[in-house]
Amino acid sequence: MSHWVPELLAPAGSLEKLKVAILYGANAVYLGGQKFGLRSAAENFTLEELEEGVQFAHERNAQVYVVLNSFFHDKDFDSLGEFIQKLDEFKVDAVIVSDPGVIKYISENSNLEVHLSTQASCLNVESAKLWKRLGVTRVVLGREVSVAEAAKIKKEAGLEVEMFIHGSMCMAYSGNCVISNFTQGRDSNRGGCAHSCRFEYKLEGDNPITGDSFSKNSFFMSSKDLEGIRVLPEFINGEIDSLKVEGRMKSHLYAGTISKVYSEALAYYRDHGDFLSDELKTWEEELTKVTHRAYTEASLVEPASRDSIYDEREHEINEYSAVGSVLEARNEEGAKYLLVEVRSAFNVGEKLELLPFKGRAIEFTLDFIKNVMDEDLERTRPGSLVKVPYVEGAGQWNLLRRRLEQ
Numbered sequence: 001m002s003h004w005v006p007e008l009l010a011p012a013g014s015l016e017k018l019k020v021a022i023l024y025g026a027n028a029v030y031l032g033g034q035k036f037g038l039r040s041a042a043e044n045f046t047l048e049e050l051e052e053g054v055q056f057a058h059e060r061n062a063q064v065y066v067v068l069n070s071f072f073h074d075k076d077f078d079s080l081g082e083f084i085q086k087l088d089e090f091k092v093d094a095v096i097v098s099d100p101g102v103i104k105y106i107s108e109n110s111n112l113e114v115h116l117s118t119q120a121s122c123l124n125v126e127s128a129k130l131w132k133r134l135g136v137t138r139v140v141l142g143r144e145v146s147v148a149e150a151a152k153i154k155k156e157a158g159l160e161v162e163m164f165i166h167g168s169m170c171m172a173y174s175g176n177c178v179i180s181n182f183t184q185g186r187d188s189n190r191g192g193c194a195h196s197c198r199f200e201y202k203l204e205g206d207n208p209i210t211g212d213s214f215s216k217n218s219f220f221m222s223s224k225d226l227e228g229i230r231v232l233p234e235f236i237n238g239e240i241d242s243l244k245v246e247g248r249m250k251s252h253l254y255a256g257t258i259s260k261v262y263s264e265a266l267a268y269y270r271d272h273g274d275f276l277s278d279e280l281k282t283w284e285e286e287l288t289k290v291t292h293r294a295y296t297e298a299s300l301v302e303p304a305s306r307d308s309i310y311d312e313r314e315h316e317i318n319e320y321s322a323v324g325s326v327l328e329a330r331n332e333e334g335a336k337y338l339l340v341e342v343r344s345a346f347n348v349g350e351k352l353e354l355l356p357f358k359g360r361a362i363e364f365t366l367d368f369i370k371n372v373m374d375e376d377l378e379r380t381r382p383g384s385l386v387k388v389p390y391v392e393g394a395g396q397w398n399l400l401r402r403r404l405e406q
């Protein structure tokens with residue numbers, strides 16, 4: 001018997017990351033075009049890339065949502081019509097919007113489905129009902145909402161709900177913040193957030209009880225990263241439609257690993273109707289292998305508290321790094337190798353891990369490295385194509401990673 005599970009929605013910061021996320025198991029991806037999104041530093045998609053990305057996704061039964069979530073000034077509407085016409089033509093599955101004026105415009109001028117961005121901070125049933133009346137079919141709820149509250153919103157407002165399950169947190173109400181504007185001159189609501197909440201600040205004042213003056217440095221606004229793997233049963237029982245992973249500006253290794261872990265966990269539940277704690281431990285361990293800060297469940301179950309504060313200098317835990325992607329896996333008599341595009345240099349004799357689309361990572365030793373002319377190499381150069389030993393089960397777009405010295 002097969003059990004219902006939610007959609008897994010992964011970030012696609014580039015066309016290559018879109019392919020990686022889908023091949024590693026994401027059911028849907030979200031991405032930004034070159035305008036109107038909130039990630040100005042992400043490698044946003046050109047129209048040609050967008051068309052190719054939608055086609056790649058649809059051929060694999062995956063959905064593509066395009067982010068249009070900045071708050072608009074009147075002049076921004078000038079080029080909106082042309083852009084949404086293209087999205088309609090490419091058969092994009094939905095757009096993610098926060099500005100009510102933009103929702104109205106898109107509903108009146110296209111056939112595109114509209115999802116409400118988390119930026120609009122929808123946290124309750126009445127608000128969700130209002131957005132539904134405006135034509136929204138799904139709300140991406142604010143990170144302040146618990147899974148139990150989300151289940152109630154879905155049931156009583158009668159529309160789809162999407163929640164964040166993994167990734168960096170924002171300390172403001174879903175991005176409604178101007179600290180970055182004032183401290184760095186970078187507008188958070190137009191894609192420029194400088195993560196000012198993660199900096200160290202000096203607190204000075206007088207203790208209201210003793211009258212003593214104090215002065216101390218603190219990271220009081222800095223959040224740990226969200227990880228919801230142990231909350232999966234609640235997401236499933238609450239029939240939360242979509243589980244979203246934050247991180248359009250993060251690496252290929254992040255897009256692949258997080259998609260793989262959560263999709264394997266969801267597939268396990270679909271087949272067994274339960275999770276075993278041994279499996280959960282393995283998935284949790286895998287989630288520590290991407291660059292991250294300490295993890296928290298934030299407000300998924302109980303409101304986030306002091307435990308969610310990352311009380312240290314800006315520092316990310318990084319156990320593994322990506323060294324390349326497999327372009328071809330050749331397993332023929334006289335031609336047995338992986339053709340690899342190198343991202344980060346590696347040497348003959350090193351041990352690497354290949355991350356298959358399904359199943360555990362496979363460790364192997366670089367007994368040889370050759371260039372495309374079949375000449376032996378001792379060390380690779382980033383950006384080059386090289387041949388390395390064949391690994392059973394390897395396929396195109398598999399990622400290769402290296403364990404870093406601890």
Ligand code: SF4
Pocket residue numbers: 169170171172175176177178179180188193194195196197198
């Ligand atoms: S500075 Fe921090 S709180 Fe403000 S928008 Fe950026 S992530 Fe959110």
